[in-house]
Amino acid sequence: MTHSSSNNTVSYLGTGRRKKxxxxxxxxxxxxxxxxxxxxxxAYLQFSPNYIRISRSPLSILGLNEEYDIHVKTQGGGLTGQADAIRLGIARALCNINSENRAILKAERLLTRDARVKERKKYGLRKARKAPQYSKR
Structure with missing residues (x-):
């Protein structure tokens, strides 16, 4: 999906999700x-080399680190989920730029949405699966 802003520069959009x-x-x-x-x-990723590396991994795999500016609006969850969501969003946007990027990113498993989310708590249990201690007598 392409979007043209007022100063005629083309921007490419991608949405990423992970947990919340x-x-x-x-x-x-x-x-x-x-x-x-x-x-x-x-600064937003608290100067964590791990979060920064995760977020930029689609660009570094394609060798495009210095080619594009990336503007992200993110919400919900924590920094780990947000870093993974940014990675998926960047990968999807890069597929919109050039369809040849898709095969490379797919081989690196960067276009796969991680569907694991927190399991809901059930009644009668302390957490999603943790039961109260069983007492025989």
């Missing part, structure tokens, strides 16, 4: 900046 996190990603031609919710990406 949703990331709406916009990719624009640029110099490699990552902006998340209006903050520099490194």
């Amino acid at each position: 996190s949703i990331a709406r990603v916009r990719i624009l031609p640029g110099s490699g900046k990552l902006i998340i919710n209006g903050f520099p990406g490194e």
